[in-house]
Amino acid sequence: MSSVNLEILKIDPYLKSYTSAIEWQVKRFNMKKKALLKNKKGLSDFADGYLYFGFHKKADGWVYREWAPNAQSVFLIGDFNGWDRTATPLKPLGSGNWEVFLPGEKSLTHGSRVKVHIKTEGRSFDRVPLYCKRVVQDKNTFAFDGQVWNPAQPYRWREKTFHPDQSVPPLIYEAHIGIAGEAPEVSTFNEFTQNILPHIAGLGYNAIQLMAIMEHPYYASFGYQVSNFFAVSSRFGTPEDLKALIDTAHRLGIAVILDLVHSHASRNVLDGIGEFDGTDYQFFHAGLEGDHPAWGSKVFNYDKPEVLHFLLSNIKFWLDEYHFDGFRFDGVTSMLYHNHGLGINFDSYDQYFSPNTDMAGLTYLQMASSLAKEIKPDCFLIAEDMSGFPGMALPVSLGGLGFDYRLGMGLPDFWIHTLRDVNDEDWDLKTLWHELTQRRPGEKVIGYAESHDQAIVGDKTIMFWLAGQDMYNDMNVFNQNPVIERAMALHKMIRLITCTCAGEGYMNFMGNEFGHPEWIDFPREDNGWSYQYARRQWHLAEDTNLRYRYLQDFDSAMIHFARDTKLLEYPSELLLIDTWAKLLLYSKGPYLFAFNFHPTRDFNGFIPLPGNSGYQPVLNTESHHFGGWIDTEPAPIASKSDCPGMLTTLYIPKRSAVVYSSVC
Numbered sequence: 268m269s270s271v272n273l274e275i276l277k278i279d280p281y282l283k284s285y286t287s288a289i290e291w292q293v294k295r296f297n298m299k300k301k302a303l304l305k306n307k308k309g310l311s312d313f314a315d316g317y318l319y320f321g322f323h324k325k326a327d328g329w330v331y332r333e334w335a336p337n338a339q340s341v342f343l344i345g346d347f348n349g350w351d352r353t354a355t356p357l358k359p360l361g362s363g364n365w366e367v368f369l370p371g372e373k374s375l376t377h378g379s380r381v382k383v384h385i386k387t388e389g390r391s392f393d394r395v396p397l398y399c400k401r402v403v404q405d406k407n408t409f410a411f412d413g414q415v416w417n418p419a420q421p422y423r424w425r426e427k428t429f430h431p432d433q434s435v436p437p438l439i440y441e442a443h444i445g446i447a448g449e450a451p452e453v454s455t456f457n458e459f460t461q462n463i464l465p466h467i468a469g470l471g472y473n474a475i476q477l478m479a480i481m482e483h484p485y486y487a488s489f490g491y492q493v494s495n496f497f498a499v500s501s502r503f504g505t506p507e508d509l510k511a512l513i514d515t516a517h518r519l520g521i522a523v524i525l526d527l528v529h530s531h532a533s534r535n536v537l538d539g540i541g542e543f544d545g546t547d548y549q550f551f552h553a554g555l556e557g558d559h560p561a562w563g564s565k566v567f568n569y570d571k572p573e574v575l576h577f578l579l580s581n582i583k584f585w586l587d588e589y590h591f592d593g594f595r596f597d598g599v600t601s602m603l604y605h606n607h608g609l610g611i612n613f614d615s616y617d618q619y620f621s622p623n624t625d626m627a628g629l630t631y632l633q634m635a636s637s638l639a640k641e642i643k644p645d646c647f648l649i650a651e652d653m654s655g656f657p658g659m660a661l662p663v664s665l666g667g668l669g670f671d672y673r674l675g676m677g678l679p680d681f682w683i684h685t686l687r688d689v690n691d692e693d694w695d696l697k698t699l700w701h702e703l704t705q706r707r708p709g710e711k712v713i714g715y716a717e718s719h720d721q722a723i724v725g726d727k728t729i730m731f732w733l734a735g736q737d738m739y740n741d742m743n744v745f746n747q748n749p750v751i752e753r754a755m756a757l758h759k760m761i762r763l764i765t766c767t768c769a770g771e772g773y774m775n776f777m778g779n780e781f782g783h784p785e786w787i788d789f790p791r792e793d794n795g796w797s798y799q800y801a802r803r804q805w806h807l808a809e810d811t812n813l814r815y816r817y818l819q820d821f822d823s824a825m826i827h828f829a830r831d832t833k834l835l836e837y838p839s840e841l842l843l844i845d846t847w848a849k850l851l852l853y854s855k856g857p858y859l860f861a862f863n864f865h866p867t868r869d870f871n872g873f874i875p876l877p878g879n880s881g882y883q884p885v886l887n888t889e890s891h892h893f894g895g896w897i898d899t900e901p902a903p904i905a906s907k908s909d910c911p912g913m914l915t916t917l918y919i920p921k922r923s924a925v926v927y928s929s930v931c
Contacts, residue, residue: 275658275666276372277707281616282374289658289666290618295626296633296663299455303634310638316580317497317588321792322381323414328370334398336543338385344393345365345381345412347374354386354390358637362454363544363573374419377419380412387545394536394543395495397577400506400588402498402538407888409483411538422510424590429517432473435649436835437672437772438826439524440472443479445486446787447777449805451488451730451798456508459867460515463777466805467521467864470780470819471826474522474647475594478719479694480509481528484538487789489719491597492564492638493528494539496581513590522592524647525585527726529578529635530598531564541565550574559601560736561609569602570627579638580629586642593647594639596670600653602628613654629668636669647671649713651877660710675712675770678702681763682716686732691753691866696844696851703768705841714769716761718776722787724800730758730782730818738784742807742814742895755814756895756922758782759821759888763924765863767855768839773829781819817894824893828926829888834858843874850919857929858885858902863919874917881905882927889923901925915930 275291276282282289300310307313320332330341341357343411347369348354357365369375380403382393399413431437447463448454464915467475490500499506513523514580532550540550551557551565559566568574585591599609613619632650639646650659651672659668663830681702686693707711717729727872729737733754741748766773784807807815826827828837839858844851849865852874860880863870876882882904889895896918903917904927919925 273666276665277660278661278665279657279707285620287615292626292629292633293663293666293865296595296630297629300634300637303515304770309641310524310579310634311583312642313576314579314583314638316576317398317560317584321396321497322375322417323855324417325368327374328368329375329753330366330368330374331357331396332360332364333357333383334577335385335544336367336382336549336573337387337546338363338365339388340386341365342384342386343369343381344384345375345379345415347376347379347381352393358904360573360858364761370613375415375417377415377417377741378416381415382412385544390545395538396733397540397543398497399495400497400499400512401501403497403501409603410560416506419509422507422514424510425514429521429522429590429592431647432520433645435473435830435833437474437522437689437713438472438830439476439713439772439774440467440470440777441476441478441774442467442777443489443719444477444500445479446789446801446803448802451802453502454506454802456512460508462645462805464512464515464519464521468519470823471830472775473520473830474524474592474605475516476524476526476649479524480525483533483558484535486532487534488790489723490526491528491562492533492535493671494533494535495576495744496532496540510589513863517590522588522647524593524595524649525589525591526597527585527594529567529581529583529631529754530596530599530601531562531566534558534563534565550577559607561607562601566601566607567706568627569631569692575631575634579634582635582638586639592644593671595649595651595674596632596635597651599632599650599656599659602632603654603656604628605653605809608654611654613649616657619654620658625699632668632670635665637663640669643882649674651676655707657707660707660712672711672713672770672772673707675714677705677767678765679715679717679721681884682729682765683721683726683811684733686729691864692849696846696849696864699764700768700841700844701853703764704841711772712770713772713774714765715774716765717779718774719787722783724786724788725768727786728779728783729761730754730779731784731786731929733757742784743812745812751814753783753922755818758818758923760862760864760924762822763825763886763888763926764860766829767834768853768862771835773826773835778803778805780822782817782819783807798902817892821888821893824886832856832858837846842877853911857931859927859929861917861919862923862924863921864922869921870917870919872916874915876915877931880929880931882931883930884925885928886926888925889920895923897923903927903930 357367401414444616467908482495648670663669737750759868775911842846842852884901
């Protein structure tokens, strides 16, 4: 009998052939955890790096500690000592750790610029301290410096004990601070707090997922080339500004999820953690193994205790210091496989349990999820895994990797393929239903039709695929354009069926609720460093002469409906698929959903329905309130108390969907 809990085998019987591999996953996690903890009680006690390393104010001065195992000598430099590279040496403590005490409370002051000067055999160089909480760029030299951050009045949290409402499925608004403003410039935390948070709350979303928070020198990397893991991106504001944003969100009942990048790091040396101590293997694999072949970045060595200490401390830091409510782990597929999952279709279970599986990366993910839950049991943990690794969203105690949700990444690709390559009359509703409802047994999914990935230049949003160039001239309410009419109808239908069927949670990217036109293109040399497409045109949804407001109004109605009814907790039960009529009916608890995807034919005929209760229409995509052409709401479906089922006449116009609620 197995000595570890393999409940996962009961949840997914197809895994029984891989019992020994899963058993080894569990044993390896337990052994690694025991080796790391030693005499410590839990992972939270182990993940204390930011409480020890870096700059710490004491009653009689400052202590600065650093980890640089390859260094022969280490010096703290900065404006406090005139950038003298020999004036302030650190003493070695052993195990690659270094320390210096600076007496006097004014030896370092809030805002002091600092770096660390490291000497190795035959080399000397300056680096940004690893645990800096703020990193700033000199506007003249473009060099990055660390900055001592110790405001006279630390931020005082108003909402000190916020807990996400776990009784309601997460309805997530994915956002990027810098492009959240309307002006062609980098927007700020304060502007987001003042202007965008009320908008999100009004739409009904109960969570936001913030991108690009961790410091990254290259703005156009979308925040995925992290250089300083404990620093808030200074281009958006101060650490206190971010805390105020999160505090305000909590007061609005909105959970805040950090887009966490532990799958790789910027290869930058002067401003990042690359070659911090002069070696390429301090944090990363040595040589070519440490280079990500597709991303041009560096790959962590997840088997090294000091690296685990650094990354796990980073998780605790964001939860503790900034009160984040969870993480969306970026690039999980890259962490799980030695070849980073490149060029593999993952159409067989064998590919999950092969020599290509990176057990160190897998164990780290188990450690990370366990730590986060130890610190904040009600936090959200979401995995971006394209491979569909079994057990990703099952507890570690059951043999899984410990996440709450996996991103439903296949569906956006399906929608783009369908809109790009398939004529409307040829849509395969059976394939659509499969894409909407396929799940790993027992695992929850965050469904979405499109995210930031589909908004980046080189791709198109769903609305832009649907409407194309006609968006520029015919989104006004006065013109009648069949391309726009189709786009409006399908945009609402795609969102409704995705929100209600594709997962136990839902996500939308900022601005896509109203069909934001065009793409996102960050300022770069190729576009003349323009901010024209690195912003959101909110005025479009406020203009009563334009149709964008109808899409936004529908999105808000849909989100409020899903939230108020806790709709995503109900399983989706297929009632009818008619390929010829392009008709799709399903139920979720007491709610009935009727979709007619046909481009030209209304449906008016008999439909078998379960139960004998009547149904009342509650949401209609083609209501005139949402820019549709139906002035009269659909008729209720009468009940028939004398039969176990109902055969009723149902009218569903072309390219429309109606949601009904049981009257009982």
